[in-house]
Amino acid sequence: MDCAMPLTLPSSIRPAAPSPLASRLDSLLPALADARVLLVDDDPGMIQVLGRLLSGYSQLRFATDGAQALAIARSWQPELVLLDAEMPGIDGFEVCRQLKADPLLAEVPVIFVTQHTDARVEAAVFELGAADFVAKPVAGPALRARVAMQLRLHRTAQRLLRLARRDALTGVAERAQFNDELDLECRRARRSGQPLALLLAGLEGLTAYRERHGQGAADNALRHVANLAQHALQRPGDLVARHGDEVFALLLPDTNAAGAAALAARLLQALNGEDALTLAIGIGLLASEGDPAAAAEAALAAARAAGAGRVYVCAATADGHEPPLAT
Structure with a gap:
């Protein structure tokens, strides 16, 4: 049966x-x-x-x-x-x-x-x-x-x-909750064999934007990106978190490289033309071993080095990660 x-x-x-x-x-x-x-x-x-x-x-x-x-x-x-x-x-x-x-x-x-x-x-x-x-x-x-x-x-x-562990400025999950959820989802993915993707979106141009428009406008820009990220997710198990001062993490269980890349493209399109602000996005993938967070960090660094508006993807391995590749 x-x-x-x-x-x-x-x-x-x-x-x-x-x-x-x-x-x-x-x-x-x-x-x-x-x-x-x-x-x-x-x-x-x-x-x-x-x-x-x-x-x-x-x-x-x-x-x-x-x-x-x-x-x-x-x-x-x-x-x-x-x-x-x-x-x-x-x-x-x-x-x-x-x-x-x-x-x-x-x-x-x-x-x-x-x-x-x-x-x-x-x-x-x-x-x-x-x-x-x-x-x-x-x-x-x-x-x-x-x-x-x-x-x-x-x-x-x-x-x-999740609401009890919110970032005060943006209303998305705080870093500590993200770390707990990432550990939990990694264990689930390794046990079930299902894919797991982690997307790190870095807001580019925020320093110049803050100097031009002030701290309040910069805070509103961060809230706006957080809101775009939340609306891009469609499943209860997905999570948006504040990963750093200008970086958001999107944790995507049961999501492969193609699904994560499609979500990244929607985020870039949603922010297109927002007064010189754009995103650089790194995608980390978990197969059966490795750390998808380290892979996503490497992919984000490659995307930032390549220029704003770029998306790179990187697969975790048992001893680190593969070289980041542009999508």
């Missing part, structure tokens, strides 16, 4: 026309439809039922045993796990315990879906760190509402954590 394939539902269990209440609940989905949800149950029929009930989510994967669930969670990084308690081998309790012990997965909400109705079992799953408990047979509207609530809470908590 290929756990990465989308669920295909037999005609016998495809959803009927939704009730008015279900339609209202489904209206909550658009902002969450891209959430990664992992379904774990040793009963394939139950997997199909859950897949039908959560068909509004575009990224559903499933596992039919505990070992498979842990492997998918570690490589795919779901945003929510629906977990059966009783499974052969590694049961749901142990799966939850291992998820909560993993620094990369500890904050992922887990909803137990089980036939147990004993209050002691319910208490035990909450002691393990589960976010919610749903008894079988599952009621569709209630399940969808619980899943949506936990996803909203999860994403809101992430946003609040």
Whole structure:
């Protein structure tokens, strides 16, 4: 069974026309439809039922045993796990315990879906760190509402954590938060094998601009570039940070060289003609080894040496990085 394939539902269990209440609940989905949800149950029929009930989510994967669930969670990084308690081998309790012990997965909400109705079992799953408990047979509207609530809470908590660590001038993430997020995303990328790009954008001409227009105007220019960078990002996992006095970092998980270069081109175009201000951009790429920050620094230095408005890309290696190349 290929756990990465989308669920295909037999005609016998495809959803009927939704009730008015279900339609209202489904209206909550658009902002969450891209959430990664992992379904774990040793009963394939139950997997199909859950897949039908959560068909509004575009990224559903499933596992039919505990070992498979842990492997998918570690490589795919779901945003929510629906977990059966009783499974052969590694049961749901142990799966939850291992998820909560993993620094990369500890904050992922887990909803137990089980036939147990004993209050002691319910208490035990909450002691393990589960976010919610749903008894079988599952009621569709209630399940969808619980899943949506936990996803909203999860994403809101992430946003609040980022807002608590903002650069005072520009409102983007501060350097310390960036360092923490970069370390976390590097570990995720190495574990999953997914690409990771780091874009460093240096604002060129700011010193002359400050002398001509004053400190207040220079501060507004930095805020403007920060705003352009934030609007250029489209995914919740992307991050803009103040990396230096005149440098911004854009951390781009699941992004290859082509995707990062396209984003760099949009930033350059957005700032084009802004009173002699422009950007030099360096892109660092992580494969399986090396430091993408060092690669991005080397690429930014090459871009600045080549002249404003240039973009260079550099891949990290185990012993440093490759020579920076112009895009």
